[in-house]
Amino acid sequence: MDELLKIKGKNIVIMGVANERSLAWGVARTLHQAGANLIFTYRKERSMDRINKLLATHEMEAKLIVQCDVNDDGSIQQAFVKIGKEVEAIHGVVHSLAFAHAEDLRGDFIDTTRSGFAFAQDTSAYSLIAVAKQASPLMTEGGSIVTMSYLGAERVLDGYNVMGIAKASLEASVKYLAANLGENNIRVNAISAGALRTLSAKGVPSFNKILAIVEETAPLKRNITQEEVGKMTLAVLSDLSSGVTGEVIYVDGGYNIMG
Numbered sequence: 001m002d003e004l005l006k007i008k009g010k011n012i013v014i015m016g017v018a019n020e021r022s023l024a025w026g027v028a029r030t031l032h033q034a035g036a037n038l039i040f041t042y043r044k045e046r047s048m049d050r051i052n053k054l055l056a057t058h059e060m061e062a063k064l065i066v067q068c069d070v071n072d073d074g075s076i077q078q079a080f081v082k083i084g085k086e087v088e089a090i091h092g093v094v095h096s097l098a099f100a101h102a103e104d105l106r107g108d109f110i111d112t113t114r115s116g117f118a119f120a121q122d123t124s125a126y127s128l129i130a131v132a133k134q135a136s137p138l139m140t141e142g143g144s145i146v147t148m149s150y151l152g153a154e155r156v157l158d159g160y161n162v163m164g165i166a167k168a169s170l171e172a173s174v175k176y177l178a179a180n181l182g183e184n185n186i187r188v189n190a191i192s193a194g195a196l197r198t199l200s201a202k203g204v205p206s207f208n209k210i211l212a213i214v215e216e217t218a219p220l221k222r223n224i225t226q227e228e229v230g231k232m233t234l235a236v237l238s239d240l241s242s243g244v245t246g247e248v249i250y251v252d253g254g255y256n257i258m259g
């Protein structure tokens with residue numbers, strides 16, 4: 001298996017671990033099991049403490065943990081300078097970040113403010129471009145960049161509102177980045193994950209209803225797990241997917257195909 005994956009000893013940057021339930025943490029666990037070296041970025045001090053505690057609990061070690069605020073170009077640049085000093089090359093980046101103001105994730109879409117729109121785009125979509133810009137020069141042996149999207153990018157999902165537009169922008173950015181970076185043997189893909197009970201999903205009023213509808217409708221008749229997102233992310237980061245770039249890959253039990 002190791003020969004097929006070629007992930008052992010590879011340096012993978014994981015952005016977006018907020019707590020144990022984060023998609024990014026599921027990815028970290030799977031990558032660790034496969035023998036990758038993990039580099040974490042965090043924004044808030046509190047997230048760093050959580051990452052350290054999670055690592056200790058699971059008897060895992062990080063190669064490096066660096067601060068990185070994706071709303072700030074200087075912070076992204078500094079983070080990747082630090083990473084570049086620690087490792088010869090990086091082989092993958094997991095971008096598992098999104099944010100919007102709570103008031104923009106409920107109510108009528110038409111009430112979206114200019115500033116709320118810009119903030120969601122900046123944090124959730126532009127951040128991938130800014131990260132790719134700083135990460136790609138370190139991918140001297142080729143690489144794979146993976147981001148997390150959601151079905152609301154292409155379907156109107158009640159309440160997803162401004163995040164739907166941000167994810168549509170993220171998925172289009174994946175395609176343009178893939179076209180741009182392909183000549184450097186850097187692949188760029190998105191995973192469109194099914195609904196998962198994470199910190200981001202907290203405070204979404206209709207979330208239980210979403211989970212129940214998926215269970216009833218999806219071909220697999222259930223919701224997905226963090227581990228399933230981790231396994232697909234490993235596949236997309238690894239040599240198993242060496243011919244795949246610019247794709248949006250659904251890990252949703254098949255929910256998206258249903259009418």
Ligand code: 1JT
Nearest residue numbers: 098099100150157158159160200201204
């Ligand atoms: C964000 C939040 C991004 C929640 C997110 C998200 N991507 C998926 N979810 C969960 C979700 C949220 C809604 C929804 C379905 C799933 C919150 C913080 C900002 C970033 O409605 C259909 C609203």
